[in-house]
Amino acid sequence: MDWSYVSDHWSQIMERAWQHTILAGVPLVLGLLIALPLGWLAARVRWLKPPLLGGSGLLYTIPSLALFVLMPVVLGTSIIARVNVIVAMTIYTLALLVRTVADALEAVPNAATQAATAMGYAPARRFLAVDLPLATPVIASGLRVAAVSNVSIVSVASLIGVSNLGIYLTSGYDRQYWTEIWVGLVSCILLAIVFDVIIQVVTRLLTPWQKACVA
Amino acid sequence: MIRFEQVTKSFPATGGRESMVAVDELSLEAPTGQITVLVGPSGCGKTTSLRMINRMIDPTSGRILIDDQDIASVNPARLRRGIGYVIQSAGLFPHRTVVDNVATVPMLLGTGRKKARDRAREVLELVGLPGDFAERYPSQLSGGQQQRVGVARALAADPPVMLMDEPFSAVDPIVREQLQDEFLRLQDELGKTIVFVTHDIDEAIKLGDQVAVMRVGGRLAQLAEPAYLLAHPIDDFVADFVGRDRGYRALGFSEAPNLPMSNEPSVPLGTTPEEARAATSDRWLLVVDEEVPQGWVEPARIEAPIEPSMLDRGGTVARVHGPLRASLDAALSSPSRRGVLVDDDGRLVGTVRAADVVQAIERVERPEIDPAEIAPTAAPVE
Numbered sequence: 276m277d278w279s280y281v282s283d284h285w286s287q288i289m290e291r292a293w294q295h296t297i298l299a300g301v302p303l304v305l306g307l308l309i310a311l312p313l314g315w316l317a318a319r320v321r322w323l324k325p326p327l328l329g330g331s332g333l334l335y336t337i338p339s340l341a342l343f344v345l346m347p348v349v350l351g352t353s354i355i356a357r358v359n360v361i362v363a364m365t366i367y368t369l370a371l372l373v374r375t376v377a378d379a380l381e382a383v384p385n386a387a388t389q390a391a392t393a394m395g396y397a398p399a400r401r402f403l404a405v406d407l408p409l410a411t412p413v414i415a416s417g418l419r420v421a422a423v424s425n426v427s428i429v430s431v432a433s434l435i436g437v438s439n440l441g442i443y444l445t446s447g448y449d450r451q452y453w454t455e456i457w458v459g460l461v462s463c464i465l466l467a468i469v470f471d472v473i474i475q476v477v478t479r480l481l482t483p484w485q486k487a488c489v490a
Numbered sequence: 491m492i493r494f495e496q497v498t499k500s501f502p503a504t505g506g507r508e509s510m511v512a513v514d515e516l517s518l519e520a521p522t523g524q525i526t527v528l529v530g531p532s533g534c535g536k537t538t539s540l541r542m543i544n545r546m547i548d549p550t551s552g553r554i555l556i557d558d559q560d561i562a563s564v565n566p567a568r569l570r571r572g573i574g575y576v577i578q579s580a581g582l583f584p585h586r587t588v589v590d591n592v593a594t595v596p597m598l599l600g601t602g603r604k605k606a607r608d609r610a611r612e613v614l615e616l617v618g619l620p621g622d623f624a625e626r627y628p629s630q631l632s633g634g635q636q637q638r639v640g641v642a643r644a645l646a647a648d649p650p651v652m653l654m655d656e657p658f659s660a661v662d663p664i665v666r667e668q669l670q671d672e673f674l675r676l677q678d679e680l681g682k683t684i685v686f687v688t689h690d691i692d693e694a695i696k697l698g699d700q701v702a703v704m705r706v707g708g709r710l711a712q713l714a715e716p717a718y719l720l721a722h723p724i725d726d727f728v729a730d731f732v733g734r735d736r737g738y739r740a741l742g743f744s745e746a747p748n749l750p751m752s753n754e755p756s757v758p759l760g761t762t763p764e765e766a767r768a769a770t771s772d773r774w775l776l777v778v779d780e781e782v783p784q785g786w787v788e789p790a791r792i793e794a795p796i797e798p799s800m801l802d803r804g805g806t807v808a809r810v811h812g813p814l815r816a817s818l819d820a821a822l823s824s825p826s827r828r829g830v831l832v833d834d835d836g837r838l839v840g841t842v843r844a845a846d847v848v849q850a851i852e853r854v855e856r857p858e859i860d861p862a863e864i865a866p867t868a869a870p871v872e
Contacts, residue, residue: 390581
C-alpha cells in the first residue's frame with residue numbers, strides 16, 4: 276500500500292467520488308419519483324400489478340455493461356456521455372423500487388386509509404397525507420438497497436470510459452497496481468455507507484412516530 | 491334525520507362468489523338528536539347500511555336522505571366531512587400525534603392549523619383525555635384511550651351526524667362499560683343524530699333510543715324502543731336474538747317508585763365487637779364509612795375492631811330511584827337479604843326487601859303492544 280499515491284491524487288479521488296455520487300444519486304432520486312406513481316398503480320389496479328412488477332423486475336436482469344452500451348443507440352448520445360449512465364441507473368433503480376413501493380402501499384393499515392376516506396379526504400390528498408407517509412419506512416428500506424446497488428453498478432461504467440471511482444479498479448487491474456485497486460474499493464464502500472446513512476437519517480426525520488412505537 | 495327509502499345493496503358475483511344481497515329494501519328513520527342502533531348477527535348488512543350513509547358504499551337502488559337531502563347528489567368527500575365516523579379499531583393515523591389526529595377534519599374543512607389544534611384539545615378534554623395525551627402517538631395509548639381519541643376525532647368538527655361501527659367491541663368489558671357510560675353522558679350534552687352498529691344486543695339495549703334488529707340477508711326484522719323490544723319481540727328470530735332474561739333486563743328501564751324502606755342500623759369502621767353486638771339483634775350488621783355503605787359483618791363472629799378486610803362485600807348497592815333492576819339485585823345479593831339503598835351521593839338511606847321490590851315491579855306498567863303488530867296481519871297488497 277502506497278500512501279503517497281493517496282495524498283498525491285487526493286483531489287482526483289475527490290473529483291471522481293463526486294462524479295460517482297452524481298451517477299449513483301441522481302438516478303436514485305429520478306427512479307424513486309417514477310417508481311411512486313408506477314407502484315401506486317400496481318397497488319391500486321389489480322390487473323396492472325403482474326405486468327408492472329414482472330416487467331420492472333425483468334429490467335434488473337439486463338447486464339449493466341450491455342445497458343450502458345445500448346443507451347447511446349437508443350438515446351442518440353455519444354458513447355461516453357454521462358446521461359447514458361444516468362438513464363441506465365434510473366432503470367435499475369426503478370426495477371428495484373416499483374415492487375417496494377407497491378408492497379409498501381399495500382402494507383398501509385386498512386383501518387387508517389378507510390378512516391381517512393370516511394373523514395373526507397379526496398383520493399389524491401389522502402395519498403399524500405396518509406398512504407405515502409405510512410409507506411415511507413418500507414420504501415426507505417428499498418431505497419437503501421437500491422442506493423448500495425447503484426454505487427456498485429456505477430463503477431462498471433468506467434469500462435465505457437465514463438469517469439467515476441470505478442476507473443481506479445480498471446486502471447489498477449491493467450497496471451497490476453494494488454494501491455489503486457484498494458483506493459477504488461475502499462472509496463466505493465465508503466460512498467455506499469454515506470448514502471445509507473443519509474437515507475436512514477432522512478427517514479428518521481420523516482417518520483418521528485416510528486421511534487415512539489418502540490418506546 | 492336520516493331516512494332510508496327502500497334501500498337495497500347487492501354485490502355482483504366476482505371470482506367464484508355468487509352475487510349477494512347485503513341489504514334488502516331497507517326503510518328506516520333515524521330521528522334527529524337520537525341514537526339509532528342497528529343490531530344483528532354477522533351478515534345482516536348492518537355495517538353495509540351504515541357505510542351507505544357516508545357513501546363509502548353506494549346503494550344499488552333506493553335513496554338515503556339526510557334532512558330531506560338525497561345524499562347521492564352530494565360530493566362524497568364533502569358529505570363525509572359533515573359526518574363523524576368511529577370504527578372498531580379506532581383507525582387512528584399512526585403517523586400523527588393525538589392532537590393532529592383529532593384536528594384532521596377541521597383542517598380538511600379549511601380551519602387554520604393552530605385553531606384546529608386548539609379545538610382538538612378542547613374535544614380531547616371532553617372525552618376525558620387531558621393535555622399531556624395530546625402530543626403522544628396512537629401507539630403509546632391503551633385500546634380504550636385510542637377509542638376515546640377516535641370519538642374525539644369524529645366530534646372535532648362538530649358534525650350533526652355520527653356513524654359508529656362497533657366502536658367499543660375491541661376493548662375489555664370493564665373499559666367498554668366505562669366508554670358506554672361516558673358516551674351516553676356525552677350524547678346527553680351534545681344531542682347528535684347517531685347511527686350505531688353493534689352485534690351485541692345488550693349494548694344495543696343500553697345505548698339505543700331505538701333499536702333496529704336486522705336479520706341475515708339485510709332485512710329489517712323489528713324497529714322499536716329497547717323496552718318495547720324486550721317486552722314484545724315480533725317473532726322467534728327477534729326473541730332468540732334479544733335473548734334470555736328479557737323480563738329481568740327490562741327492569742333496567744323502570745325507575746323505582748317509593749319503595750317501603752326500613753331504617754337500617756349501621757356502625758362506622760373501627761367499631762369494637764361489643765359496640766357492634768349492642769347495635770343490632772340481627773345476625774348481620776351494616777358497616778359504613780362517613781355514611782357510605784362498605785359491607786356487612788356478623789357481630790357474633792368478630793373479635794377485634796371492624797376493619798375493611800372483615801367485611802362481606804357480596805351485596806350490591808342501589809340508588810333510591812334508580813332502575814328497579816338495581817333495587818331487586820341489591821336485595822337478592824345482600825347477605826342479610828336486605829338491599830341497601832343510597833342517595834345520589836352514595837350515602838345510606840335505608841334497606842328494602844326483595845318481596846317489596848317485586849310488589850313494586852308488579853305495579854309497573856309494561857309497554858303496551860302496538861295493535862298493528864298483533865298477528866295475524868293480512869298479506870300486503872302487491
